Amino acid sequence: MAVYVYAVTRREHPCRLGGLTGVGPDAPAVRTLDSGELRAVVSDVGEAIRPKRRDIAAHQAVLDRLMADETPLPLQFGYTAPDDETVRQVLAERADGYLDALAGVQGCAEYNVKARQDEGVLLRGILEDSPRASGLNEEILAGDTDPRLPLELGQLVAAEVDRRSSNASADLIRALAPLARAYVVHPPTGEDFVNLSLLVPRDGEGAFLDAHTGLTREVDTGVRTRLTGPLPPYSFVP
CATH class of the missing domain: 3.30.70 (Alpha-Beta Plaits)
Structure with missing residues (x-):
């Protein structure tokens, strides 16, 4: 199943996501995928996502929750990947760039x-x-x-x-x-x-x-x- 990606964080980020539901008509649970020192915040999605008010609000709610603990790298609304393995592969391939970017925005x-x-x-x-x-x-x-x-x-x-x-x-x-x-x-x-x-x-x-x-x-x-x-x-x- 395709996955919707909200943000990239350091693996140490607490990602307190309890009670949040993700974008899409089924309001899926928000979860994380880890790769090395990085973590992606995602949810399952079964169809193309359009910028509906409810989905935009769900996207922003996830980022607001993450921002409360530590600044993440947010993705623009609508970013999806084919599956979990693709997300982990991207995290691994771009690890140095993501880690540098996270260091640059930390505490901001x-x-x-x-x-x-x-x-x-x-x-x-x-x-x-x-x-x-x-x-x-x-x-x-x-x-x-x-x-x-x-x-x-x-x-x-x-x-x-x-x-x-x-x-x-x-x-x-x-x-x-x-x-x-x-x-x-x-x-x-x-x-x-x-x-x-x-x-x-x-x-x-x-x-x-x-x-x-x-x-x-x-x-x-x-x-x-x-x-x-x-x-x-x-x-x-x-």
Whole structure:
């Protein structure tokens, strides 16, 4: 039977999995497979897994339980292997890499920071700081129909938005990265200009959260941040 894989841990991890049920319509028991110094947390699965709410919650519940004792290497939702022996073989073949990765995330959790600019605050700031942008805007509002004016204003504003977003992104990284063991910059999506994952030591979470709170007080910049965590270290799995 195929097996669904939740995470890889060190063999010494207590894996207190009692009472948990796994993904799939049959809600199978969650169990472990050992190979050398490593352990995989798995459950049996009889069909293709789709991201249903109940299954996503079951996946996360297993990882939350593991995180309570020691940081695992989490696998993304939906990872399956043909059978137990395949899982053990992968653990054996990749043992050195998994052990190094586990050492790297030990005692840490992932936090994700996304940020976007408040468009109104951003535009007002550009018009206040750029005499050329302000002048173009006034000409347009006064009724000048020259089609070159909105084109030039749009290009000027777009360039300034890019510059300010780049500076704000660098400021966020500069403020938060020193409080993390590692960080990963993901491509932003939607209106966000930052999508940053940080590997934060659990004994340093207070300082990290204080630093983030300090950033959110800077409301005049128009930067709005969203913090998610603590999470399993998905972004730091090789």
